[in-house]
């Protein structure tokens with residue numbers, strides 16, 4: 361399996377689809393303490409993790425997302441989750457209403473863990489595709505590409521643009537979001553590019569939070 365994909369994320373979506381009540385029940389067990397966080401965080405480094413159920417893994421994913429620093433998802437070069445504890449006073453670890461709404465929305469969805477290029481096998485003229493790829497870093501020190509142990513480099517961004525060209529040729533409508541950077545503007549210069557203001561908690565500089573512009577690219 362390609363290591364830039366995120367099986368933990370796809371497992372979460374599949375679990376919400378098929379075992380949402382079990383997931384909601386499991387989420388009740390978590391505690392918002394630094395010590396407990398470390399226990400849960402290090403689980404993927406231990407041999408026994410392979411025996412965890414899909415529900416337990418999905419529950420861990422949500423727990424870490426809700427309690428880690430800025431809700432960031434980042435793994436190290438070995439693929440182990442490494443975001444520090446967020447020290448939030450009272451994070452909502454189980455948003456039951458939202459999980460049930462997601463469950464309803466995903467009922468008839470086919471969820472696949474696959475490279476973006478696979479979309480060519482699933483689409484035909486008139487279809488609509490939305491891409492939410494890893495964003496181009498805003499500067500050299502930004503580390504937003506590490507959703508998985510391999511990251512997503514300029515070459516991958518170019519491949520994704522080439523795929524968009526192919527979809528465009530086939531009459532498929534596409535929409536894609538990314539960072540507002542010269543590289544992205546140049547890459548998608550043949551398409552419509554709109555700027556949007558996105559409130560991003562995921563920014564290391566507190567002063568910049570909520571003031572980020574991003575781009576929405578469309579071929580229609």
Ligand SMILES: C[S@@+](CC[C@H](N)C(=O)[O-])C[C@H]1O[C@@H](n2cnc3c(N)ncnc32)[C@H](O)[C@@H]1O
Nearest residue numbers: 364365366369474475476492493494507508512
């Ligand atoms: C900005 S995140 C999108 C998250 C998603 N919208 C969500 O909220 O669940 C980018 C995602 O792209 C995935 N990714 C990276 N390379 C990929 C590839 N070549 N094909 C498909 N997905 C890829 C990453 O694993 C990450 O989950």
